[in-house]
Amino acid sequence: xxxxxxxxxxxxxxxxxxxxxxxxxxxxxxxxxxxxxxxxxxxxxxxxxxxxxxxxxxxxxxxxxxxxxxxxxxxxxxxxxxxxxxxxxxxxxxxxxxxxxxxxxxxxxxxxxxxxxxxxxxxxxxxxxxxxxxxxxxxxxxxxxxxxxxxxxxxxxxxx
Amino acid sequence: xxxxxxxxxxxxxxxxxxxxxxxxxxxxxxxxxxxxxxxxxxxxxxxxxxxxxxxxxxxxxxxxxxxxxxxxxxxxxxxxxxxxxxxxxxxxxxxxxxxxxxxxxxxxxxxxxxxxxxxxxxxxxxxxxxxxxxxxxxxxxxxxxxxxxxxxxxxxxxxxxxxxxxxxxxxxxxxxxxxxxxxxxxxxxxxxxxxxxxxxxxxxxxxxxxxxxxxxxxxxxxxxxxxxxxxxxxxxxxxxxxxxxxxxxxxxxxxxxxxxxxxxxxxxxxxxxxxxxxxxxxxxxxxxxxxxxxxxxxxxxxxxxxxxxxxxxxxxxxxxxxxxxxxxxxxxxxxxxxxxxxxxxxxxxxxxxxxxxxxxxxxxxxxxxxxxxxxxxxxxxxxxxxxxxxxxxxxxxxxxxxxxxxxxxxxxxxxxxxxxxxxxxxxxxxxxxxxxxxxxxxxxxxxxxxxxxxxxxxxxxxxxxxxxxxxxxxxxxxxxxxxxxxxxxxxxxxxxxxxxxxxxxxxxxxxxxxxxxxxxxxxxxxxxxxxxxxxxxxxxxxxx
Numbered sequence: 011x012x013x014x015x016x017x018x019x020x021x022x023x024x025x026x027x028x029x030x031x032x033x034x035x036x037x038x039x040x041x042x043x044x045x046x047x048x049x050x051x052x053x054x055x056x057x058x059x060x061x062x063x064x065x066x067x068x069x070x071x072x073x074x075x076x077x078x079x080x081x082x083x084x085x086x087x088x089x090x091x092x093x094x095x096x097x098x099x100x101x102x103x104x105x106x107x108x109x110x111x112x113x114x115x116x117x118x119x120x121x122x123x124x125x126x127x128x129x130x131x132x133x134x135x136x137x138x139x140x141x142x143x144x145x146x147x148x149x150x151x152x153x154x155x156x157x158x159x160x161x162x163x164x165x166x167x168x169x170x
Numbered sequence: 171x172x173x174x175x176x177x178x179x180x181x182x183x184x185x186x187x188x189x190x191x192x193x194x195x196x197x198x199x200x201x202x203x204x205x206x207x208x209x210x211x212x213x214x215x216x217x218x219x220x221x222x223x224x225x226x227x228x229x230x231x232x233x234x235x236x237x238x239x240x241x242x243x244x245x246x247x248x249x250x251x252x253x254x255x256x257x258x259x260x261x262x263x264x265x266x267x268x269x270x271x272x273x274x275x276x277x278x279x280x281x282x283x284x285x286x287x288x289x290x291x292x293x294x295x296x297x298x299x300x301x302x303x304x305x306x307x308x309x310x311x312x313x314x315x316x317x318x319x320x321x322x323x324x325x326x327x328x329x330x331x332x333x334x335x336x337x338x339x340x341x342x343x344x345x346x347x348x349x350x351x352x353x354x355x356x357x358x359x360x361x362x363x364x365x366x367x368x369x370x371x372x373x374x375x376x377x378x379x380x381x382x383x384x385x386x387x388x389x390x391x392x393x394x395x396x397x398x399x400x401x402x403x404x405x406x407x408x409x410x411x412x413x414x415x416x417x418x419x420x421x422x423x424x425x426x427x428x429x430x431x432x433x434x435x436x437x438x439x440x441x442x443x444x445x446x447x448x449x450x451x452x453x454x455x456x457x458x459x460x461x462x463x464x465x466x467x468x469x470x471x472x473x474x475x476x477x478x479x480x481x482x483x484x485x486x487x488x489x490x491x492x493x494x495x496x497x498x499x500x501x502x503x504x505x506x507x508x509x510x511x512x513x514x515x516x517x518x519x520x521x522x523x524x525x526x527x528x529x530x531x532x533x534x535x536x537x538x539x540x541x542x543x544x545x546x547x548x549x550x551x552x553x554x555x556x557x558x559x560x561x562x563x564x565x566x567x568x569x570x571x572x573x574x575x576x577x578x579x580x581x582x583x584x585x586x587x588x589x590x591x592x593x594x595x596x597x598x599x600x601x602x603x604x605x606x607x608x609x610x611x612x613x614x615x616x617x618x619x620x621x622x623x624x625x626x627x628x629x630x631x632x633x634x635x636x637x638x639x640x641x642x643x644x645x646x647x648x649x650x651x652x653x654x655x656x657x658x659x660x661x662x663x664x665x666x667x668x669x670x671x672x673x674x675x676x677x678x679x680x681x682x683x684x685x686x687x688x689x690x691x692x693x694x695x696x697x698x699x700x701x702x703x704x705x706x707x708x709x710x711x712x713x714x
Contacts, residue, residue, distance in 0.1 A: 049556040056561045076221040078252075079229070107557075114554060127548045127556060131564075135540040136216050152568050154540050155506050157213025157383035159390055166223040167210045 036099045039065060041089040044099050046130050048106050049123070057134075057147045064133035067142030071132070076165050081125060088122035137161050172196040172412075173713065175432050175446035177419045177461065180263020181698040182452030182682030184397030188314070188404065189706035191411040195713060198444050199402070200417040200434050202453075203259030206266070208399070211388030215539050218267075218387050225256035230599040233456065236608040237645070238587075243608065247596065255456060255607065255648040260388075261415055262398025263454065264649060265695060269385035270366035270394055271532050272317050273692035274308045274328045274700075276521065277301035282581075282688050286527055292612055293484050293584045295687050298659050298668035305331055307700035312336055315395040315699055316372060319364030319514075326521040327361065340369045340378055343511040344503030345574065349533060352633045353517075363514045363532065366395030366695070375399060380510030382538045397699075417442075420602055422449065422465040422474055422678070429474075429678045435600060448709065452682035452702070455485060455651035459590040459684065460605035462655070462665075462672075473592075475655070475672035480665045482590035485607070486653035486689045487646030489615035490529060490578035493626040494536070495635025496571045504572050509538070517576070517629070520622055521691065528618060529580030529691035531626050536573035543567055574635065576626045580619050580691045582646070583612035590654050611644035652683030652694050670705045681705050 043065040052058030059065070072082045092098055096109045113119035133142030135149065137160055143149060149156060173195040176183045183199060191197045203224060217223045228249035235253060236243045248254055258264035278285045280297040288294070309332050311317065318337035321330060339362055353360035367384075371377045375392035384394070392399040405411045416437035423431040429449045436442055451458050459482040463473035473481055499505075517531040536543070544564045548554055555563070582588075587610025592603035623640045630638050658664030661673040670685050672678040681702040683694045690697065 050561060051557060053558050053561055056558075056565060071216070074221075075227070076223055110556075120554065123554055123556075124548065127554065127560075128545055131544045131548075132216065132220065132541050135544060137214055140216060152540070152565055154568060155382075155509070157381050157387070157538065158379075159212045161212040161214035161217065164217070165221065166214070166217045167204060167206055 035093060038086050038089050038093075039069065041093050041099055042068070042085065042126070044106075045089070045092070045110070045123075045126060048103070048110065049127060050130055050134075056151050059130055059133070061144065062133050062142055062148045063144040064130045064142060067133035067136065067140060068129050070141040071129075074165055084122065085125060085129070088118070088126075091118075092122075139164055171445045171447070172198045173446065174198070174448050174450060174709070175200065175444045176450045176452060177432060178202075178263060178452040178454065178458075178682060179261045179402060179413065180258070180397050180452060180454065180682065181265045181695050182680075182702045183263070183450065184265070184401035185699060185702035186450050186452070186681055186706050186709065187411055188401040189703065190709060190713075191405045191408040193710055193713075195410060197405075197411045198446065199261075199411065199413045200419050200432060200444065201259075201261050201263075201413060201415050202418045203261065203415060205261040205413065205415040206388060206398075208388075208390050208392050211390045213381060213383040213387055213390075215541050219539055220541065222254065222256075224258055224260045225254060226259065228252070228254060231256075232596075232598065232604055234593065234596050234604060234606040236606060238610060245606065253648070257454060257649045257651075260398075261413055262396040262402060265396040266388045266394070266398060267386050268366070268394070268396070268693075268695055269534065270695075271516075271693050272319075272364045272366045272696040273516070273530065275301070275304075275690035275692060275697055276326060276328050278522070279688065279690040280304075282527060286525065289583060289612075289614060291585055292614070293586065295656075295658065295663075297687060298657060301328060304697070304700050304704060305329070307703040308696065310703050311696060311699045314703075315366055315400040316368050316375070317364050317366055317395065317696075318369040320362045322361040324359050324361050324518055326518050335364060337369045339514060340365055340367055341380060341511045343508055343513055343535070345497070346513060346515060348502060348633055349513070349515050352629065356629060356632055358517060358519050358629070361516050361518050363516045365512065365514065367512075368393040368395070374403065380512075382510035385534075385537060386539075418600065419453070419461060420464070420600060422451075422461065424465065424467040424470060424474055424675065427469065427674060428676045448677045448679070448712070450679045450681055450705075450709075452680065454682055455654045455684045456590050456605050456607055458680060458682055459485070459654040460592060460603075463590070463592045464602055475665050475675055475678070477674065478662045478665075480656070480663065482654050483586075484584035484653050484656055484687065485588045485590055486582045486584060486651070486683075486686060487588075487609075487648075488650035488689065488691075488693070489580045489582045489611070490619045491623065491640065491642035493531070493576045493578065493623050493630065493638070493640045494573050495630035495633065495638040496573050497635060498570065499572045501634075502572065513574070517626070520625060523618070523621065526618065527581050527691065529578060529622055531576040531578050531622060533574060533576055536575055540568060574630070574633075576630070578619050578622045578626065578642070579693065580615070580622060582689055583614050584653060584656075584688060585610065585612045588612075609646050611646070616642060616644050650694060652686040652689050652698075655680050655684035656687040657685040658687065669708045670701070679705055679709065
């Protein structure tokens with residue numbers, strides 16, 4: 011079996027298993043980004059999740075060995091579940107609010123949104139060395155003064 | 171072959187390494203974690219407060235916590251709960267991360283059974299030594315580790331052999347004026363908290379620069395009296411001390427009543443060993459008991475020093491909790507310029523209650539960590555909030571309020587349902603049984619803490635605080651560990667003799683908080699330091 015044929019077969023199988031036709035589902039990180047933007051839309055004076063590059067931050071830190079593997083798996087799985095239960099990415103703000111309100115009625119959904127809030131807040135207030143808090147927008151908007159010295163290496167001492 | 175091999179490098183290890191290496195003995199320290207210096211530390215909330223950077227990854231190395239939530243004892247691995255019982259696995263141990271609230275124990279704390287009598291369902295005993303025997307070493311810690319403060323005139327302050335602290339108090343936040351005023355009105359004799367933080371430069375250590383990120387962070391100036399900054403760094407200059415970081419000790423090998431070798435796994439995963447004349451274990455209470463229990467031999471089939479089934483028993487934490495109240499930063503004079511200054515106030519008036527031991531209430535601001543503060547704001551009771559509502563709430567939390575906490579410390583009563591064991595079912599990445607920790611809380615823990623909390627709430631109310639909350643819990647703070655290898659005169663009821671040598675093992679000492687049969691109602695570090703200096707003198711005499 012050639013690699014191309016294998017991939018094609020796999021794609022067909024997944025669609026069949028899911029019981030759907032060839033409807034293309036959104037990328038999981040796009041779903042996460044859209045949820046983060048709904049959770050932190052920004053205000054006239056406070057930045058949004060995109061302003062602090064919250065999705066880029068989460069993608070980056072979740073690759074580090076210090077990020078709990080089970081948390082990353084849960085975040086990705088939860089995003090797929092949310093998408094499977096709704097068309098979150100395709101609907102407007104009001105419907106997104108209803109979808110999330112309904113999602114957190116289960117303990118699973120509540121844990122998932124809570125975790126996403128947690129890691130998005132990290133992106134607002136982390137040192138920009140981690141890829142979030144772009145241009146210190148989080149610190150500046152919330153009038154926060156970072157502790158000194160700031161990190162010059164990510165995740166402590168790299169050669170520890 | 172070296173003279174002394176020390177397992178661990180925190181407050182129980184530092185004084186031994188300092189004193190013995192400077193006395194000309196060859197000392198090796200085996201530390202599980204990495205060697206961070208002042209230059210490596212930063213105020214990085216992600217690294218030091220939100221990830222396991224200086225503690226093991228829980229899926230690789232974990233504990234089993236046995237808790238009773240009302241339906242019997244349930245075992246949960248910490249990689250499932252996220253409730254991490256590791257503390258600062260770096261050279262200097264968790265003393266790098268402490269806030270440095272330093273209090274001596276009171277003379278009556280050494281004789282709780284004699285003074286207050288038996289408590290039902292508890293294993294309270296008197297210490298085999300008195301306050302007078304430890305007092306010179308408390309004073310030694312003030313000088314060598316460096317404690318700043320002001321001798322307090324309080325009825326419950328223990329007697330001092332020196333008139334004053336070697337360093338003046340650190341700078342104080344303006345809220346202290348309001349605290350002092352309220353205390354005076356309430357007829358409370360509030361004391362200034364001694365701190366293991368230098369207020370002035372000293373040799374190789376620089377005075378505190380008031381970063382506002384102290385507790386949970388390593389110190390970038392060396393002002394904090396960690397075992398690393400205050401003891402191990404100067405001891406290295408003797409040329410007699412070798413510190414081996416990333417060395418996880420798996421077993422002590424015993425032959426004919428003596429430990430002959432410590433086996434460890436290095437950073438590359440290779441098994442190595444150190445032979446020494448004398449061994450000292452100071453790996454923090456839970457891991458110290460675990461190492462002994464995992465070090466079985468023909469003479470000690472249940473673990474080293476465990477022929478009386480006492481290793482791991484009577485584990486102690488600190489009972490208590492937190493009472494908090496909120497203030498408008500403007501009304502208490504808070505500005506970015508003074509935000510890092512300390513509160514340095516302790517209520518000690520309730521150290522002894524009627525016919526019962528009480529505790530202290532330690533004032534401090536909520537830690538500055540913005541991620542932790544913002545993350546707490548997402549809750550409205552049990553409900554999650556988000557959107558502009560959450561963002562504005564966070565802004566208000568970070569800018570319009572400042573939270574003053576009173577941390578309550580009262581005695582964790584030793585009893586049969588708080589102990590360390592090992593169970594071969596649960597193993598770490600090295601294949602070794604992990605520590606299984608039963609965390610039962612004696613009813614008196616909560617009863618006393620609640621009394622102190624009520625009094626503290628009244629105090630905060632008199633201060634004009636808003637949103638006064640109290641969180642008193644039967645569950646232990648995982649960073650305040652002691653006991654498990656209590657010292658005593660009777661080998662059938664203790665693990666260590668009064669000199670902190672393991673009964674029946676001629677050359678093995680334990681110098682972390684494990685030796686404590688009762689904990690007092692103050693943070694343990696000063697007492698651990700003092701006792702380790704005492705044992706260092708005993709070991710020095712052995713080598714004469």
